[in-house]
Amino acid sequence: MGVDVGGTKIHGGVVDREGTVHRKHNLPTPVESEEAFFAGLDHVVESLLDDDVAALGFGIPSQIDQRRGRAVASVHIPLANLDFRDRMAERFGLPVGIDNDGNAAAIAEWKLGAGRGASNIVVLTLGTGIGGGLILDGKPFRGAVGGGAELGHIVLDYEGARCRGACTGHGHFEVFAAGSAADAVAVARFGAGADARRLVDEAENEDHGAIGDLAELGHKLGAGIASLVNIFNPELVIVGGGFADAGELILAPARETIEVEALPLARETVEVVLAQLGPAAGMVGAALVGFEALDSAG
Ligand SMILES: [Zn+2]
Numbered sequence: 001m002g003v004d005v006g007g008t009k010i011h012g013g014v015v016d017r018e019g020t021v022h023r024k025h026n027l028p029t030p031v032e033s034e035e036a037f038f039a040g041l042d043h044v045v046e047s048l049l050d051d052d053v054a055a056l057g058f059g060i061p062s063q064i065d066q067r068r069g070r071a072v073a074s075v076h077i078p079l080a081n082l083d084f085r086d087r088m089a090e091r092f093g094l095p096v097g098i099d100n101d102g103n104a105a106a107i108a109e110w111k112l113g114a115g116r117g118a119s120n121i122v123v124l125t126l127g128t129g130i131g132g133g134l135i136l137d138g139k140p141f142r143g144a145v146g147g148g149a150e151l152g153h154i155v156l157d158y159e160g161a162r163c164r165g166a167c168t169g170h171g172h173f174e175v176f177a178a179g180s181a182a183d184a185v186a187v188a189r190f191g192a193g194a195d196a197r198r199l200v201d202e203a204e205n206e207d208h209g210a211i212g213d214l215a216e217l218g219h220k221l222g223a224g225i226a227s228l229v230n231i232f233n234p235e236l237v238i239v240g241g242g243f244a245d246a247g248e249l250i251l252a253p254a255r256e257t258i259e260v261e262a263l264p265l266a267r268e269t270v271e272v273v274l275a276q277l278g279p280a281a282g283m284v285g286a287a288l289v290g291f292e293a294l295d296s297a298g
Contacts, residue, residue, distance in 0.1 A: 001053045002287025003044060004101065005029065005060045007076030007128075012044040013280075014053060015287035019112040021280060023048055034078045038087075045092060055095040055297075056088055057290025059104030059282050061131075066146025069098055075165045097293030099140075100148040101282055106133025107140055108285030109238050113276040120234040123275070124151060124225070126243035129164060130174040134232065152178065154224055176220040179243035185213045200246045211249065218250035222257025229262040229270050240275025247274060 004011040006029060013024045025047045030036035045056065062074040069085025089096040099107070106115075106123035115121045121135040130152030134141035142148050152174035153167060160171020164180070175181060182196035189209055190198055202210035225237050239251065251272055258267055277284060 001045065001048055001056050002104075002283045002285065002290060003041070003056070003058045004104065004282030004286050005041065005058060005077065006101070006282070007031075007061055010041060010044050011279075011283045012048050013283045013287065014048055015284055017291060019108070019277075019284050019287075021284070022052075024283075029077060031077055034082075037078050042091070045088075049092065053094065055097065055290040055294035056092060057097045057099075057104070057286040057288065057293065058084070058088070059099055059101040059286035059289065060084065061101045063147045064098060064100050064145075066098075066142055069096070071098070072147075073166075095290070095293040095297040097289035097291075099142075099146075099286070099289045100133070101286075102131035102151070103133040103140055103142065103148045104285030104289055105131070105240065105277075105281040106135060106238075106285070107288050108277055108281040109240065109275055110135045110140075111288055112284060113281065114238045114273050115236055118235045120232060120236075122151070122225070122228045122232060122234045122237045124237065124239050125241035125275075125281075126177065126179050126221075126239065127241045128178060128180050130178045130224075131241070136232065151224075151228065154227055156220070156223055156227075173224040177217055177224060179241065181220075182214075182217055182243050182246070185217060189213060196243050197245070200249065203246070203249050214246055214249040215253040218246075218253030219257045221250055222254030223261060225254055225272065226258045226261030226267075229258060229266045233266045234270055237270060237272045238275050239272065240277070240281060244274055 002015050010027045013021045030040040062071040071079045071082050071084045073080050085096050085098050109115045119138040123132045125131040132151040134149045154173040157171030163169040163172040179196050186194035186199040199210050
């Protein structure tokens with residue numbers, strides 16, 4: 001079973017090793033207290049649990065300490081300093097794997113989506129912020145304690161605007177190129193209530209202002225990607241999340257910036273492509289993290 005724990009919704013599903021989703025259950029994420037949060041989460045698991053389920057995997061929007069299976073801190077959900085893996089293993093009596101939600105989506109695209117067969121991949125998820133994960137030398141990158149890579153917080157302009165939420169930084173990647181950045185641009189062009197979806201729709205209807213706005217957002221996306229390309233020399237950069245619906249309207253300008261900002265060897269190697277798994281990537285990736293726990297449990 002894979003459970004994608006989002007800031008607004010919990011998406012659970014029973015998933016096989018090939019990524020086929022057999023059953024699903026969704027719930028708005030209770031965020032008023034830790035107790036309510038776990039009541040909701042347990043309900044999703046219980047409603048899907050049967051003898052076919054061999055392990056549980058969770059993708060959580062939190063900093064994860066893999067040594068203890070602990071959720072250390074979270075921005076959008078009431079979860080901090082809790083031994084999440086042990087709690088779930090004790091409660092449900094199954095092997096449990098947990099990972100950062102960005103890592104879970106990256107693993108799904110690597111194993112079953114646009115990244116199949118590649119060994120060095122950067123996955124970016126353009127939502128409210130920019131999430132994502134890295135596959136390096138054929139395995140998910142988790143860092144010293146397992147927190148993974150916070151790709152949305154690359155510093156593009158250290159004198160720039162304050163970053164979002166609990167981040168104290170300035171001019172970070174997600175300030176420039178996340179879906180929420182596109183929402184703000186849409187409001188500036190079309191007025192209150194407009195959002196990234198509107199911007200994309202107008203651009204697809206040949207609105208030159210909207211096309212220009214998306215090109216500018218795409219160039220900024222390309223600046224962040226170029227930094228990642230220079231550091232990691234990936235074969236693939238996979239771009240997903242809601243704002244990736246803009247497709248070539250942002251990816252083509254992004255590639256232009258990468259041509260300038262990335263160094264020759266790295267930019268000649270890399271391909272920038274759209275994600276293939278859509279919104280299910282988080283849940284499917286969480287299930288793959290569950291299989292990882294099952295396999296390492298023997
Ligand atoms: Zn930041």
